[in-house]
Amino acid sequence: MLFVTRERLHVDRIATAWAIRRFVDPAATFQFVPRTKDVDAMAGIPFDIRGAELSHHGARCTFEVLLQRHDLTDPALGRLGLIVRGADIPTEDAVPPESSGIRAVFDGLRDADLSDEERLRIGSAFCEALYAFCSS
Amino acid sequence: MNSSSNKWVVLTWRLPSSSSTPRVTTWRTLQRIGAVLLTPGAAVVPYSEDLLEQTEWLAERIVESGGEAWVLPVSELRERDEAMIRARVRSAREHEYETLRTKARPGLTNRGVVALEDGFRSVVARDHFHAAGRVRARRAIDKARVQKAK
Numbered sequence: 001m002l003f004v005t006r007e008r009l010h011v012d013r014i015a016t017a018w019a020i021r022r023f024v025d026p027a028a029t030f031q032f033v034p035r036t037k038d039v040d041a042m043a044g045i046p047f048d049i050r051g052a053e054l055s056h057h058g059a060r061c062t063f064e065v066l067l068q069r070h071d072l073t074d075p076a077l078g079r080l081g082l083i084v085r086g087a088d089i090p091t092e093d094a095v096p097p098e099s100s101g102i103r104a105v106f107d108g109l110r111d112a113d114l115s116d117e118e119r120l121r122i123g124s125a126f127c128e129a130l131y132a133f134c135s136s
Numbered sequence: 137m138n139s140s141s142n143k144w145v146v147l148t149w150r151l152p153s154s155s156s157t158p159r160v161t162t163w164r165t166l167q168r169i170g171a172v173l174l175t176p177g178a179a180v181v182p183y184s185e186d187l188l189e190q191t192e193w194l195a196e197r198i199v200e201s202g203g204e205a206w207v208l209p210v211s212e213l214r215e216r217d218e219a220m221i222r223a224r225v226r227s228a229r230e231h232e233y234e235t236l237r238t239k240a241r242p243g244l245t246n247r248g249v250v251a252l253e254d255g256f257r258s259v260v261a262r263d264h265f266h267a268a269g270r271v272r273a274r275r276a277i278d279k280a281r282v283q284k285a286k
Contacts, residue, residue, distance in 0.1 A: 008185070035192075050196045058200065089193060090261070091168035110185070 001025050004044035007032040009116050011106035012088040013048045014123035015063040015080070021124070023072055032116040059092060061085040076135040083130065102130070142183040142209040143218075145191050150177055151203035158201035165194050170262025172224045180221055182264045183209055226267040232259045233269030240276035242283035249284050252277045 003020060005013045009032070020028045031044055039046040047054040048062040054069065055062050064081040066072070086092060086099030087106060105126065109119050147166075151158050169190050171179040181187045188209060195205035212218070236255050244252070256277055263270060 010189075050192055056193050056196055058197065089190070091165050091190065107186075 001028050002031060002044035003028055004031045004033060004039050004042055004046045005048050006035045006037075007116055008110055009119045009123065010088070010110050011084055011102060011123070012061045012063055014106065014109075014120055015084045015127050016047055016054075016066050017120055018124040018127040019063060019066055019072070019077070022128075024066075024070055030120065059085070059089075061088045063088075074135075076131060079134040080127075080131055083134070098130075102126075141211045142188075143212050144180050144210045144221075145183050145188050146174075146178065146180050146208040146210055147171070147191050147195060147205060148178045148208065149195065149198045149203055149205040151198060151201060155201055155203070158198065158203065162194065162198060165190075165197075168258070168262065170225055170229070170264055172221050172228075222265045225263075226265050229259060229263045229265075229267035230269045233267060233273040236273045237269070237276040240273070240280035242280065244280050244284045246284060249277070249281050252280065 001020075001024075003017070005017070009017075017028075017030055031042075033039060033042075039049055039052070045054065046052040047066070049055055054065060057065055060068075061081070061084055063084045067077055067081055083096050083098045083102060086095035087103040090100070090103060106123065109123055112119075114122070149162065151162065166173070166179050169181055169187060171181045173179050181191065188207070191207050195207045198205040213221070232255075236252055236259065239255075240252055256273060259273075260270065
């Protein structure tokens with residue numbers, strides 16, 4: 001499956017892409033577009049884009065919506081979801097303590113001189129590590 | 137980034153009159169990101185990639201609640217309007233720093249000092265124009281840490 005999201009990846013888009021490849025479709029490919037792009041006419045499935053089905057809904061971030069849509073009920077993923085939400089939207093109530101550090105790491109990853117493919121590769125390794133942490 | 141010419145992000149919105157929860161969520165989020173209310177239904181923050189993103193998600197929540205919202209990155213405003221916005225952000229932060237400073241007294245528990253640090257961190261995050269009170273609050277909290285109960 002082809003997925004489309006906004007370029008200059010940050011934590012929610014990276015965690016979502018990581019979980020898509022890890023739990024939904026190992027062969028998934030990703031396309032990154034400017035935030036102003038109208039993705040309706042594009043071939044891929046949009047995510048973390050305003051108005052998309054696979055995006056923020058209410059207080060939930062895109063990663064949490066993905067878990068729900070694909071019945072990914074592993075409690076470790078649920079815990080990871082709360083950390084991602086807090087790192088993505090720091091103004092939320094009850095942000096887990098891990099979130100602010102994770103946010104700093106992904107702020108740096110976004111601002112580093114890298115391609116989005118590299119951001120996804122490096123960020124996915126962080127997600128894998130966080131998932132192990134949440135599983136323990 | 138091709139948006140380096142943007143200096144401000146304006147949010148305009150309207151919520152259905154029946155909805156009190158989205159109203160509270162909207163107000164609270166704007167407060168937490170250090171936005172300045174321009175008129176009822178219009179607010180502004182300085183442009184940054186992150187504040188644009190936070191504003192977009194707030195707009196999405198407003199739309200999901202049956203309201204309407206526009207997120208408008210703008211390049212520049214009149215000098216006097218920009219000065220007014222900066223002054224209002226600084227004034228709001230001065231007030232918050234002053235509250236933290238008066239809470240930073242000797243004999244606080246460890247938990248009390250950590251709460252002040254948390255409060256300080258969240259005010260700094262929305263202190264877009266470096267209010268002068270930041271240094272005073274920082275010193276007062278440092279002093280409270282030294283003088284805390286055991």
